[in-house]
Amino acid sequence: MSTVTGPARTAGPPAALARTLVVVVIGSIMAVLDVTIVNVALHPLATVFDAPLATVQWVATGYTLALCAVIPVAAWAMGRFGAKRTYLTALALFTGGSAVAALSSGIETLVLFRVVQGLGGGLLVPVGMAMVIRAADREHMGRAMAVLGVPVLIGPVSGPILGGWLIDTASWHWIFLVNLPVGAVALVLAARLLPSDETRPARRLDVPGLLMLSPGLALLIYGLTAGGAHGDFTLQGALPPIVAGLLLIAGFVARGLTTRHPLLQLRLFRDRTFAAGIATMVLFPAGYFGSMLLTPMYYQTTRGLTATESGLLGVPLAVAVGTSMQIATRRIDRVSPRLMVVSGIVVAALGLSLFGLQLGPGTPYWRLCAAMLVMGAGVGMVMMPVNTTATRTLAPDDVPSGSTTINIVSQIGTSIGTALMSVVLASHMADAASQRQQAAAFQHTYWWAVTLLALASVPALFLPRRRRSPGPSTAAPVTATAVRTR
Structure with a gap:
């Protein structure tokens, strides 16, 4: 039996890379926007379906569980069916799931169709990242990953605002219908622009x-x-x-x-750079996304702001993350990965510390936003640069497994961080009656997030000290364990 797999990344010309990036960025923007829009809509959905919030929460939880369950299949599916066909299937599942979710007659069917969306969403990111890594030679890797980070800039800024506007001016159906034109465009472009896959012997599941x-x-x-x-x-x-x-x-x-x-090539952990990147991508997302759970809750509970107002106060952070990520990921080809990532962790921890230190019932918003700008600058120096560094030396056949593993550990880290922050905050909010006591509870919880960010600097110290000089585009693939840069 034969199968399909993507071309070696070292052979990918800039034109093929550009076409791949166009498709992957559009698909990623759709997925990121969907998550941020739905999070804003949970309370309105509880009213529409006359269901308790704990039940409606499954609209988000069901999606996440389906996403986590299908991510491990990504590497095998790319090897068995090819990256292009796997990506087209993911787009079809996500877009089709959005269409039927908009037609849901009850909360049970909505949760079911969100699971269908999650099956597509779980494949979009690892398959898209693998295709970009394969298409980019080492000289263009940093710039390619910078473009891949564009959805991180657009989604968190636009999602909450777009979601609130759709709920207020249209109806809840449109938070899913908005995906249909984007998904249709992504499907057409993917079919036309993504390169066909080569045929190779099948790997057993x-x-x-x-x-x-x-x-x-x-x-x-x-x-x-x-x-x-x-x-x-x-x-x-x-x-x-x-x-x-x-x-x-x-x-x-x-x-x-x-x-x-x-199912996944665990031997990749023998490579110090890959292992250090994986460890960093467990701890850092735990602290970062854990803190992102706290911030809107602080604004809405302690300061009494609406969801839209708290979303607007998050715009400076999202802009800082996106801008810093673009600069840092483009520069990762020219500077020390270890220096950049560790510096980013220090800056992010400093910004979050400044935010926590001045937290109170009446702290001026401009001061809080300024602290988040500092944090955002640091976050942008860590996330995509770590992904770029960790996957740079992988052989083409190991790219699907490597990108899948990174997405798995990032999801685990995010879940650990958000769960830990929820538990710590709940334990301190139990006896918090006044605004000042509530602010103190948030302040204490933020220090846990700062600690997780700081701990990420330990594995980051094992990233390469010097950048790897890019080889010629026709060079033989470098195996994951063949070269280690100290």
Whole structure:
């Protein structure tokens, strides 16, 4: 039996890279906007469907669980069906899921169709990243990853504002219908612009590994989400799923180290640069996205702002992240990855510390936004530059597994961070009656986020000290373990 797989990245001309980036960026913008729009719409959906917020929350949770369950399949699907066909399938699932979600007659069907969306969304990011990495030679890698970071700038800025406007001026149906024209354009462009895949021998699907990793991730994320929502990880609905998820993931790791055809290539962790990047992408997203859970809650509960107003106050951070990411990722080809990432972590931790230090019931908003600008500048120096550095030395055949692994650990880190912040905040808000006491509870919780950011600097110190000089475009692929830059 034959299969398809993408061309070696070292052979990808700039024109092919540009076409791939156009398609992937459009698909990523759609996915990022969808998540931020739906998060704004949860309270209105509870009113529309006359359902408790805990039930409506499954509109977001169901999507996340489906996303986590399907991500491990991405590497195998790219090898079995080809990156182009896998990406087209992901776009079709996401767009089709959006269409039927808009037609939902009840909260149960809406959650079901959000799961369909999540199956597509879980494939969009790792497959899109793998295609870009394959199409870019080392000379263009930094600039390509900078363009890939554009959705991070557009989504968080536009999503909350667009979602609020659609809810207020139209109806809840439009938070899903808005995806249809974007998805249709992405499908047409993907079919026309993405390069055809070469045919290679098929790689068997590691079914036992898949049956351990996908449910394991889903159970772990569910348990963390449930524990965070109730402020207690020891609850019956939180602790058993967490333990079961960890046991299944441990079983997957044990199998992956012994089987000939693992679902993911765990041998990639032998490469110090890849392992350091993975560890950084667990800790840093935990602190960053955990703090992003706190900020709108502080504005809305302690300061009494509306969801739209709190969303607008988040614009400076999103702009700073996007701008810094564009500059840093383009410069990663010319500077020390270790110096840039560690410096970014320090700046991000400093900005969040400044935010937490001056937190109070009446702190001027401009001072809080200024602190978030500092944090955003640091965040942009970390996220995409780490991804670029970690995947730069992977052989073309290892790119799907590498990009899939990075997306998995980032999702785990994000879930750990948001759950931890929820539990810490809940424990301190229990006795907080006044605005000052509430602000103090948020202030204490922010220090946990700062600590997670600071801890990310430890694995970042093992990133390459010097940039790797780009080789000629016709050079032989570099295996993940062949070269290590100290």
